[in-house]
Amino acid sequence: MFEMGVLSEADADVAAVLVERHVRIAREQFCEIDAFTTLFVTRCEEDARLGRNEAHHGEFAHVEVAGILGLTETSARRMIGLGCDLRWRLHQVRAQFQAGRIDLAKAHALSEALANVSDDKLEEIERCLLDGAAHASTTRLKERARRLIARLDPDGARERRRRAAEDRDVRVIAGDHAMSHLDGLLPAEGGRIVATRLRAMTFDVCGLDPRTHAQRRADALVALAAGHTHLECRCGRADCAARADITANHRAGVQVQVLVGVDASTLLGFDDAPGYLAGHGAIDADLARELAADATWKQVLTLSTSDRDRLAGDCHTGPVLGIGPALPSPDHCPQSVAARTRERLRATTYRPTSQLADIIRTRDGVCRFPNCSAPAGDCDVDHTIPFDHDNPDRGGLTVESNLACLCRTHHRLKTLGYWTVRQVGRGRLEWTDPTGRVTVTYPQGPFSGSATPPSLRDGLDHRLAHRLTDTRTIVRLRYSKAELDLDYLLESWVPTRLRGRRASLPPEPAAAVDDEDTPPF
Numbered sequence: 001m002f003e004m005g006v007l008s009e010a011d012a013d014v015a016a017v018l019v020e021r022h023v024r025i026a027r028e029q030f031c032e033i034d035a036f037t038t039l040f041v042t043r044c045e046e047d048a049r050l051g052r053n054e055a056h057h058g059e060f061a062h063v064e065v066a067g068i069l070g071l072t073e074t075s076a077r078r079m080i081g082l083g084c085d086l087r088w089r090l091h092q093v094r095a096q097f098q099a100g101r102i103d104l105a106k107a108h109a110l111s112e113a114l115a116n117v118s119d120d121k122l123e124e125i126e127r128c129l130l131d132g133a134a135h136a137s138t139t140r141l142k143e144r145a146r147r148l149i150a151r152l153d154p155d156g157a158r159e160r161r162r163r164a165a166e167d168r169d170v171r172v173i174a175g176d177h178a179m180s181h182l183d184g185l186l187p188a189e190g191g192r193i194v195a196t197r198l199r200a201m202t203f204d205v206c207g208l209d210p211r212t213h214a215q216r217r218a219d220a221l222v223a224l225a226a227g228h229t230h231l232e233c234r235c236g237r238a239d240c241a242a243r244a245d246i247t248a249n250h251r252a253g254v255q256v257q258v259l260v261g262v263d264a265s266t267l268l269g270f271d272d273a274p275g276y277l278a279g280h281g282a283i284d285a286d287l288a289r290e291l292a293a294d295a296t297w298k299q300v301l302t303l304s305t306s307d308r309d310r311l312a313g314d315c316h317t318g319p320v321l322g323i324g325p326a327l328p329s330p331d332h333c334p335q336s337v338a339a340r341t342r343e344r345l346r347a348t349t350y351r352p353t354s355q356l357a358d359i360i361r362t363r364d365g366v367c368r369f370p371n372c373s374a375p376a377g378d379c380d381v382d383h384t385i386p387f388d389h390d391n392p393d394r395g396g397l398t399v400e401s402n403l404a405c406l407c408r409t410h411h412r413l414k415t416l417g418y419w420t421v422r423q424v425g426r427g428r429l430e431w432t433d434p435t436g437r438v439t440v441t442y443p444q445g446p447f448s449g450s451a452t453p454p455s456l457r458d459g460l461d462h463r464l465a466h467r468l469t470d471t472r473t474i475v476r477l478r479y480s481k482a483e484l485d486l487d488y489l490l491e492s493w494v495p496t497r498l499r500g501r502r503a504s505l506p507p508e509p510a511a512a513v514d515d516e517d518t519p520p521f
Contacts, residue, residue, distance in 0.1 A: 023100035030097045033104070036065055036076070037083030078108070085111045092126045101134045109138040113145035116160050121153040128152075147282035150274030157274075157284040161187075182221075188280045189291055192258045195279060197224070200256070201231045206242040208235035260295065262288040270345070299324035347399050348392035357381050360403045365445035368429050369410035369419075376445070379405035382414065384423050404429055 044058035062076040069076075086094040090111060097107045110129060117125055125148050133141060150157045170184030186194065201220035202213055211219065211234060220231045233242040259278035266273045266285050275288025300323050346353055352360070361376035381403050387396040396402065401423055406414060413419055420432045427443040 022103065026097065026100040026103040029104040030100075030107075033079055033083045033086065033097075033107075036079050037087055039065065040080050040083070082108055082111050085115075089122070090114060090126060092123070092130055096130055096133065102130075105138050106133060106136075106141060109141050110145070113142050113149075116156070117149060118153055118156045121149075121156065125149060125152055143281045147274055150282045150284050154272035154274070154285055158286050161284055161287060188277050188283055189258060189287070192277060192279050193256050196258060197256045204231040204242060205233035206235050206237075206240050208237065208240075209233050209242075210235070258291070260288055260291045261300070262292060267292060297327045299327075347397040349398055350387050350389065350392075352381055352398050352403060356398070356400065356403070359400060361405055361445075363400075363427055363443045363445045364405040365443065366405070367407040367410055368404045368441050368443075369406060369413070370431055370439045370441055372407060372410055374407035376405040379407050380411045382406045382411050384421055384429070386415075401425075 040058045040061040043061045043064070047057040048054070062073055062080055065071065065076040065080065066073045071079075086097065086107070093102070093107060093110050093114075096102045097104075102110070110126075110133070113129070114122065114126060125145070128148050129141065129145055136144070164185075165187050168185050168187060168190075170182070170186070173181040173183060175181045198217045198220045201223065202216040205211075205216065209216070216231060223231050233240050235242075260275055260283075261278075262275035262285070263271070263273050265271050266275065267289060272285040274282040274284060275291075277283045277288075277291075346356070360381050361379070364376045364379075366372065366376055367374040367379050382405070383396050383398065384402050384404055385396040387398065388394045404421075404423070414421055418434060422430050424430045424440070429441045431439045431441065433439070
């Protein structure tokens with residue numbers, strides 16, 4: 001641009017000229033991406049007129065673009081993908097890109113960061129990301145995106161993290177000049193453990209080691225794979241002090257520290273605010289709780305800006321007021337505490353969760369008023385003991401033992417006090433009419449028959465029966481007995497799996513069971 005005379009000594013504001021030029025280039029970049037998208041749409045329409053399968057509409061548009069501009073097909077496909085995102089999904093990003101406030105690199109970064117955000121959260125996250133995007137690098141934009149998504153879409157962030165973890169892999173690819181490329185995808189915590197361990201090993205050598213820091217890091221990875229815990233120094237001196245330190249450290253063992261920051265309210269399950277993994281950025285609340293479960297804890301006392309403004313004296317310090325001593329992780333892991341907190345919060349919230357409502361409707365089957373056959377799907381889920389909106393802790397909790405299906409007519413009849421009702425256990429309702437006559441109604445759902453269901457142990461070989469979960473274990477683990485026993489029985493009843501397990505079962509004191517017998521269902 002200097003050769004073309006864009007800048008000269010007469011320019012009073014070089015920065016303004018650079019910004020104006022960058023904005024102009026960004027607008028042209030948008031026009032190019034939009035042209036790619038228009039070509040793709042045109043080819044899709046042509047394929048549709050020819051009656052081709054919709055899944056293959058426009059499938060060669062990227063090849064055409066690559067041939068016209070001399071691009072790789074991968075680059076052309078990526079640009080068309082960005083254009084489709086801008087045209088049909090990322091409307092705010094499109095407007096900013098079209099105006100030249102963000103360039104092609106930032107548009108790509110935003111498109112990739114927002115690729116899997118749920119539609120109901122997209123508009124808010126997109127708006128927050130674009131605030132200040134013009135002065136942020138692509139790296140910072142991606143970091144902000146992770147933090148915003150973890151805060152505003154915690155459920156989606158958790159599910160996407162779990163799905164992404166299924167693609168974890170490490171590959172070694174042959175390269176030129178007798179070298180290899182190492183490529184991989186690791187969970188965030190695993191990546192930080194590897195990075196921290198390699199960095200620590202680079203300091204195992206003395207100051208006369210001839211290798212650069214990057215070279216030592218590469219050698220440390222090979223040393224770890226070869227079974228070594230420390231990196232040998234290559235200074236060549238017989239009296240190298242680093243060798244003595246390695247021997248002492250080897251006896252002391254190796255520890256890798258990964259720093260995770262998370263709010264106490266998140267650990268307790270009051271909210272799902274994202275945690276922070278040092279060296280990586282924002283992580284979802286569930287992952288933060290998992291990492292905290294067996295970690296060493298330190299209390300960090302913080303104050304918000306509004307808190308500091310209300311304090312007298314010097315308030316020019318940062319948000320961290322102090323850090324407490326190291327403490328072992330508590331006996332109750334954050335996941336279980338958070339689960340109990342969520343359970344209590346759900347119980348003191350008027351509207352039941354969709355899962356709880358489904359349980360009630362499946363249990364009841366119909367309206368629970370005597371002789372009413374209105375389908376449960378058309379009924380209200382009613383609190384038997386009325387919910388106390390002023391103080392939910394005083395009673396009327398939103399729990400299964402206090403909920404039942406009532407059609408709108410009988411719901412109003414109960415609310416107005418013409419009939420009274422109480423839960424008497426096992427889903428049974430005891431109704432009292434205005435004359436004092438009592439009627440008990442039972443659940444009528446598909447799994448609530450009056451016949452006593454068969455025991456899970458009926459007909460089961462005693463060598464398997466003793467493996468079923470005992471009551472004490474159920475209470476300790478807080479799992480569903482039915483789920484555990486059913487899971488084990490289903491696995492055990494598969495003939496091939498059953499035959500493979502027989503060698504590990506305890507000896508049977510009575511008659512032996514033929515290995516070829518197939519247990520009945």
